[in-house]
Amino acid sequence: MSRREDDRPLRVTILGATGSIGLSTLDVVARHPDRYEVFALTGHSRVHELYELCRRYRPRYAVVADDVAAARLRCQLRDDGVATQVLAGEQGLVDVAGHDEVDVVMAAIVGAAGLRPTLAAVHASKRLLLANKEALVMSGALFMQALRDSSATLLPIDSEHNAIFQCLPADYARGLARAGVRRILLTASGGPFREMPLAELENVSPAQACAHPNWSMGRKISVDSASMMNKGLELIEACWLFDARPQQVEVVIHPQSVVHSMVDYVDGSVLAQLGNPDMRTPIAHALAWPERVDSGVSPLDLLRIGRLDFQAPDERRFPCLRLAREAAQAGGTAPAILNATNEVAVDAFLTGRIRFTQIAGMIEHVLQCLPRTRVDCLDDVLDADARARDLARHWLARE
Numbered sequence: 001m002s003r004r005e006d007d008r009p010l011r012v013t014i015l016g017a018t019g020s021i022g023l024s025t026l027d028v029v030a031r032h033p034d035r036y037e038v039f040a041l042t043g044h045s046r047v048h049e050l051y052e053l054c055r056r057y058r059p060r061y062a063v064v065a066d067d068v069a070a071a072r073l074r075c076q077l078r079d080d081g082v083a084t085q086v087l088a089g090e091q092g093l094v095d096v097a098g099h100d101e102v103d104v105v106m107a108a109i110v111g112a113a114g115l116r117p118t119l120a121a122v123h124a125s126k127r128l129l130l131a132n133k134e135a136l137v138m139s140g141a142l143f144m145q146a147l148r149d150s151s152a153t154l155l156p157i158d159s160e161h162n163a164i165f166q167c168l169p170a171d172y173a174r175g176l177a178r179a180g181v182r183r184i185l186l187t188a189s190g191g192p193f194r195e196m197p198l199a200e201l202e203n204v205s206p207a208q209a210c211a212h213p214n215w216s217m218g219r220k221i222s223v224d225s226a227s228m229m230n231k232g233l234e235l236i237e238a239c240w241l242f243d244a245r246p247q248q249v250e251v252v253i254h255p256q257s258v259v260h261s262m263v264d265y266v267d268g269s270v271l272a273q274l275g276n277p278d279m280r281t282p283i284a285h286a287l288a289w290p291e292r293v294d295s296g297v298s299p300l301d302l303l304r305i306g307r308l309d310f311q312a313p314d315e316r317r318f319p320c321l322r323l324a325r326e327a328a329q330a331g332g333t334a335p336a337i338l339n340a341t342n343e344v345a346v347d348a349f350l351t352g353r354i355r356f357t358q359i360a361g362m363i364e365h366v367l368q369c370l371p372r373t374r375v376d377c378l379d380d381v382l383d384a385d386a387r388a389r390d391l392a393r394h395w396l397a398r399e
């Protein structure tokens, strides 16, 4: 279903509209006014950018961080004659994600802040376009159970998971073994430090870490790519999305980021999805699925690219990948602890309080101090997240 039966455009809420994924989504949506209509846009710190987006796209709702920012935006929009209603805080995000009149929700808030609004879209049985991998990593079992209990449709936006989805048969949810899948090959660029001498890693700057060789992305995910924690989070994400065991997901470094991931079948066939590194492709795929629409991405020119390389990741260079694999195997609250500590560590690195090489040490310390426990309800996840952040901040204060 990429249009409503009555053929009106689908109403789209974009959580995290001011970010990299949010803006790419708006770019695709704007190419197809006959198919999609912007219903709600949300932002956090970039309120001026959200104001400009409201002037351009005239959504029914906008959501900002708090009441003060909301009051200011409301006045500005009213003065400009824009009828957008402005909401505030997490409840505002939950309201526009689960609103009765919404068809599609793009979950593109970064980090744990996206968890409740993303779950609200699931509970309200929306077509959910999931970019916010942290929400799934934190709450995997609960998230997938909520999906099964609803009639929501989840379409992965993360380029690798979107690629895997495209390479799997339509009935893959009956089980990877029944589908004849042997392994999932998760490709990774290796980030900006793939070849840097190990001794130089401790002196890299946030600007260097955010300079991804192939993708233009927000700062947090860019640092995650540089440490390969991004691939660790994606490994956990793949296990939940495709009901795979961690051992079935192999990480392969592919510096060109043209093969977005692969599925290896028992008969020796390996299916891959290729494309230019531009998030408008998975976004357009998920918006229109099972149809296809133009995304604005130029055709792949393999003759210009010339070669596709593959190599194994070095866990001495990328200890975060090992930590994430261990958390995936441990299960329970371990992925939530890993994710929360990583969020604190990346923020500390970006604000100059720790070195790049300390990110992994901080995460390992918190994972060792906090015992992994069972997850029975959302409070178990939120409690693990809060404890991990507390411990991480103590660690920071001692350094």
Ligand SMILES: NC(=O)C1=CN([C@@H]2O[C@H](COP(=O)(O)OP(=O)(O)OC[C@H]3O[C@@H](n4cnc5c(N)ncnc54)[C@H](OP(=O)(O)O)[C@@H]3O)[C@@H](O)[C@H]2O)C=CC1
Pocket: 015, 016, 017, 018, 019, 020, 021, 022, 042, 043, 044, 045, 046, 047, 107, 108, 109, 110, 111, 113, 131, 132, 133, 134, 157, 158, 159, 215, 216, 217, 218, 219, 220, 221, 279
């Ligand atoms: N960028 C990419 O190519 C890819 C991104 N992803 C995932 O998509 C998600 C978004 O990434 P990206 O777009 O790069 O990130 P950005 O930093 O560019 O954007 C993040 C968005 O989240 C909003 N936001 C930040 N903090 C909060 C908060 N506390 N409450 C509500 N909203 C908040 C930001 O608002 P504001 O800007 O106004 O502060 C912004 O709209 C991440 O989970 C990332 O891992 C996955 C694959 C690829």
Ligand SMILES: CC(=O)[C@@H](O)[C@H](O)COP(=O)(O)O
Pocket: 158, 159, 160, 187, 188, 189, 190, 191, 215, 224, 225, 226, 230, 231, 279
């Ligand atoms: C575009 C996307 O999906 C990112 O998650 C990307 O994969 C980051 O690149 P790395 O492979 O370097 O983590």
Ligand SMILES: [Mn+2]
Pocket: 158, 159, 160, 234
């Ligand atoms: Mn990815």
